[in-house]
Amino acid sequence: MxxxxxxxxxxxxxxxxxxxxxxxxxxxxxxxxxxxxxxxxxxxxxxxxxxxxxxxxxxxxxxxxxxxxxxxxxxxxxxxxxxxxxxxxxxxxxxxxxxxxxxxxxxxxxxxxxxxxxxxxxxxxxxxxxxxxxxxxxxxxxxxxxxxxxxxxxxxxxxxxxxxxxxxxxxxxxxxxxxxxxxxxxNVATLAVAMRSCTHPQNDAVITDLPAGIMEIGMGQHGEGGGGQKPLISADATASEMVDLLCRQLEPKSQDRIMLIINGVGSTTYMELNIIFRKAYQELESRGMKVAVSRIQEILTVQEQAGFQMIMAVLDEDHIDYLKNKASDAPYWVTCGK
Structure with a gap:
């Protein structure tokens, strides 16, 4: 330490x-x-x-x-x-x-x-x-x-x-x-990407070594590796790749109603998260799907890790109703509305 x-x-x-x-x-x-x-x-x-x-x-x-x-x-x-x-x-x-x-x-x-x-x-x-x-x-x-x-x-x-x-x-x-x-x-799938790992706050140990200019799609909840490392690419290219992988998992159909959440994991700016969301939204709409529930927020972080999690789900009508129309006073949900 x-x-x-x-x-x-x-x-x-x-x-x-x-x-x-x-x-x-x-x-x-x-x-x-x-x-x-x-x-x-x-x-x-x-x-x-x-x-x-x-x-x-x-x-x-x-x-x-x-x-x-x-x-x-x-x-x-x-x-x-x-x-x-x-x-x-x-x-x-x-x-x-x-x-x-x-x-x-x-x-x-x-x-x-x-x-x-x-x-x-x-x-x-x-x-x-x-x-x-x-x-x-x-x-x-x-x-x-x-x-x-x-x-x-x-x-x-x-x-x-x-x-x-x-x-x-x-x-x-x-x-x-x-x-x-x-x-x-x-009908839910998540994929995480990181371009800098986190440190454990009790001993300062780096969880995964990610060299400068390198990204990894498939990072775990605690900064564990889970995918292949490659040179950092643009926001649009990253978002497109992740949407494609998530759609391959979920196999959504045209006109399906989708939840799209971009979750910041610690030190990625909201500027970057907004840019990522923009491209992911465009990709889904171009495939004929409707983004019915959306959010850009740090809901689950990994200390100071740089990156984000993209969460997608094909929603039933009752799921949409519970997510959008029912009130909550949980401290970290109401910050972005209902």
Missing amino acids: SDIKTKFINAPERITAELLEGYVLAYPEQVKLAAENVVVRANPKSMDKVAIVTLGGSGHEPALSGFVGAGMLDCSVVGDVFAAPGAQRLFQALQLMKRDAGILLVVLNHSGDVMSANMACQLADRAGIKVKQVLTHDDISAGIHADTNERRGLAGCVPLYKILGAAAEEGKSLDELVEIAGRYNK
Whole structure:
């Protein structure tokens, strides 16, 4: 570990606790800490409605706790930087969320998160807690039409939080929510590109070596490699290549209604993200598709990594309604409107 400081932190082992403390102090009307590293809504929904819970490591802010709030998540269970929170902490959260309507646990497909979720759900079952899981696996860097078990979860989970949160507020049952999530999961795909890797805030270690002037399409959630490195190309060429790959995965038809989100991952400017979105939008429209839901925002970051994630989905009408027309007060969703 270098003695040269590169980030505004205090003790490395206190990063997660201190960032969560600052977060809930800033948004006391929306969120609070119910237990160590367990963020919940400040004003819980009624117990006759399904609770939406997720888990994941810190270091990706605003994800995932930034989406706790009315109309989205009821609870986020936070691990250390880039690390799953562990089964016991998740089980504690499931106990806090226990209700007759049940709990839907949204899990990103990463080994630590999956292991924690499976163990916690076993404990919950023994304790009489009604919980079902939905696994997100939107990353297509493993290959077009690769087995879903090989596909990692990326920022495509965030729109799903909005869809499920809105549907749960409407009073949909646990089984109905699983069905809604399943349709979304089958029709969403994400691809990440980076041109500079991130450093781990606790030890300053560089996750992946990306030389100056080199880009990599297929980067993972923590800066892991996943695709081939090549010289950096223009914004239009990058966007076109990524749209083509995502369309090969989703196989959308003319007149399909599409969600297009460009997610900045840490240090790429909104200038660049807007330029990327412009070309991606044009590519989709030229193929006869209609962009019905769109967003340019940092919803899930990878520390100071330079690059972005392009998230695309073919949406059903109820997905569009939940994304566009249902209110949420989650601190990091309302910044761009509904």
